[in-house]
Amino acid sequence: MSRRLAHILVAAAFAALVAVAFSRVNYAWNWSAVWEYRDKFIQGWLTTVALSLAALVASTAIGAVASVCLQSRNVLVEAVGRVYVELIRGTPLLVQLLIGFYVIANAVGLENRFVVGVLVLSLFSGAYMAEIFRGGLAAIPQTQRDSARAIGLTPWQSLRLVILPQAVRLVLPAVAGQLVSLVKDSSLLSVIAISEFTLNAQEVNAVTYSTLESFLPLAAGYLVLTLPLSALSRWLEGRFRYEA
Amino acid sequence: MLAISAFLALAASAATAAEPLRVGMELSYPPFEMTDPQGRPTGVSVRLAEALAKHLGRPLVIENIAFDGLIPALKTGRIDCIISSLTATPERSKSIAFSEPYLRTGLALLVGARSPVQSAADLDVKGRVIAVKKGTTGHRYATTALKQARTLVLDKENTAVLEVVQGKADAFIYDSLSVYQNQKRHADTTRAILEPFREETWAIGLRQGDEPLRGQVNEFLKAFRAAGGFERLGDEFLPEEKRAFRERGIPFYF
Numbered sequence: 001m002s003r004r005l006a007h008i009l010v011a012a013a014f015a016a017l018v019a020v021a022f023s024r025v026n027y028a029w030n031w032s033a034v035w036e037y038r039d040k041f042i043q044g045w046l047t048t049v050a051l052s053l054a055a056l057v058a059s060t061a062i063g064a065v066a067s068v069c070l071q072s073r074n075v076l077v078e079a080v081g082r083v084y085v086e087l088i089r090g091t092p093l094l095v096q097l098l099i100g101f102y103v104i105a106n107a108v109g110l111e112n113r114f115v116v117g118v119l120v121l122s123l124f125s126g127a128y129m130a131e132i133f134r135g136g137l138a139a140i141p142q143t144q145r146d147s148a149r150a151i152g153l154t155p156w157q158s159l160r161l162v163i164l165p166q167a168v169r170l171v172l173p174a175v176a177g178q179l180v181s182l183v184k185d186s187s188l189l190s191v192i193a194i195s196e197f198t199l200n201a202q203e204v205n206a207v208t209y210s211t212l213e214s215f216l217p218l219a220a221g222y223l224v225l226t227l228p229l230s231a232l233s234r235w236l237e238g239r240f241r242y243e244a
Numbered sequence: 245m246l247a248i249s250a251f252l253a254l255a256a257s258a259a260t261a262a263e264p265l266r267v268g269m270e271l272s273y274p275p276f277e278m279t280d281p282q283g284r285p286t287g288v289s290v291r292l293a294e295a296l297a298k299h300l301g302r303p304l305v306i307e308n309i310a311f312d313g314l315i316p317a318l319k320t321g322r323i324d325c326i327i328s329s330l331t332a333t334p335e336r337s338k339s340i341a342f343s344e345p346y347l348r349t350g351l352a353l354l355v356g357a358r359s360p361v362q363s364a365a366d367l368d369v370k371g372r373v374i375a376v377k378k379g380t381t382g383h384r385y386a387t388t389a390l391k392q393a394r395t396l397v398l399d400k401e402n403t404a405v406l407e408v409v410q411g412k413a414d415a416f417i418y419d420s421l422s423v424y425q426n427q428k429r430h431a432d433t434t435r436a437i438l439e440p441f442r443e444e445t446w447a448i449g450l451r452q453g454d455e456p457l458r459g460q461v462n463e464f465l466k467a468f469r470a471a472g473g474f475e476r477l478g479d480e481f482l483p484e485e486k487r488a489f490r491e492r493g494i495p496f497y498f
Binding site: 025027028098102106111190191192193195199202203205206207209211 | 312313315316319320335336339340375378379383384387396397398399400403406407410412
């Protein structure tokens with residue numbers, strides 16, 4: 001049996017299980033009320049896509065810079081990286097959003113909640129990325145660097161041709177997991193009244209009282225975003241194999 | 245086998261004899277639904293629920309559920325009724341039943357101190373920003389009657405207030421009592437427009453078709469009012485507000 005066929009079979013079996021569970025819930029389905037609000041779902045989904053894409057790029061960049069800080073020989077730079085990572089990873093995103101928007105952004109006069117939301121989300125995710133990147137680089141044995149120097153590669157060539165290709169392969173699964181988390185974490189931006197996918201689904205629920213009908217499309221909408229991310233990561237892993 | 249079924253039957257009858265009354269409310273709306281410093285539920289609605297359970301001769305279980313999750317919880321049978329400062333509206337009547345109303349109030353505006361807004365009608369203008377709490381009657385009003393303005397939907401009352409305090413929103417639409425209290429807390433940055441532009445009544449939410457409980461609840465409300473129960477709750481939890489609202493002639497009474 002091919003791998004793809006196995007995936008499809010297992011997914012179908014799981015869907016059937018869930019369908020049976022749903023058929024046993026004593027629940028009056030009312031899809032028409034939710035259908036009426038389809039524009040709201042679409043608009044919220046697009047906002048989530050935009051938020052996620054922006055935060056995806058920004059958090060990768062922030063993570064790369066922070067991981068360089070973490071490995072710096074300059075104690076002050078290292079301290080900045082370390083304090084950033086521990087402060088962000090040790091506190092809830094909810095608190096960071098509320099303080100970030102109502103205290104810090106308010107103090108500096110930054111009024112655009114979309115920008116503040118992307119910024120806070122990127123800083124949040126960037127802290128995790130920094131440690132993933134650092135771990136990937138640390139996993140490359142010292143002998144690799146020594147060998148690279150022995151065959152006369154400059155430090156930059158050694159990084160570009162020897163260290164990074166191996167490190168990328170090592171960190172890809174963890175980075176993909178982090179990006180999937182980021183897409184879902186963007187739902188928390190609703191606390192600062194950003195009209196994203198989850199908030200819009202909750203609003204439809206609040207108006208129509210159709211809880212399951214509002215939240216099932218929500219789950220599907222997030223899967224549409226997260227599954228391609230995982231697929232992309234697996235494809236890249238293949239490309240960065242030794243043989244390639 | 246016989247012994248087991250007998251035991252089950254006994255257990256079932258014992259359960260129905262003292263089946264707990266599960267009351268849903270969101271404990272974040274003082275002084276109606278709140279928690280004391282020890283984390284126990286307290287407030288007007290909690291006292292009301294206690295009196296109702298006593299009247300029915302059933303033990304009381306209070307379920308703390310987010311406001312927009314109360315009606316789904318009632319519909320799916322997780323709770324028996326809602327006592328959570330719930331406004332009886334025609335929209336909600338499509339999915340749940342209501343008891344007789346027990347409190348009369350109205351929607352009011354908390355506006356920024358420097359905002360030019362003088363009435364709800366002033367909000368129905370392009371460029372105005374309205375803060376609302378998700379799933380409340382204020383949320384409904386903003387999206388249906390004030391279509392020109394932009395609506396900010398927030399999870400919590402306090403962030404909606406912050407939006408007004410920081411001038412990010414022109415107004416927060418909420419019930420007159422909460423607007424009064426929030427204005428006092430932020431006297432320098434906000435104004436209260438308490439004259440209600442829409443009167444509302446609060447009632448106990450019940451499952452559609454649960455007529456026996458509805459009859460009992462209405463009977464209880466009548467008896468509770470006759471015994472002066474509501475007056476006592478008002479004097480205990482809202483003495484100052486009661487006076488202030490009476491002086492200004494703003495409807496807020498049990």
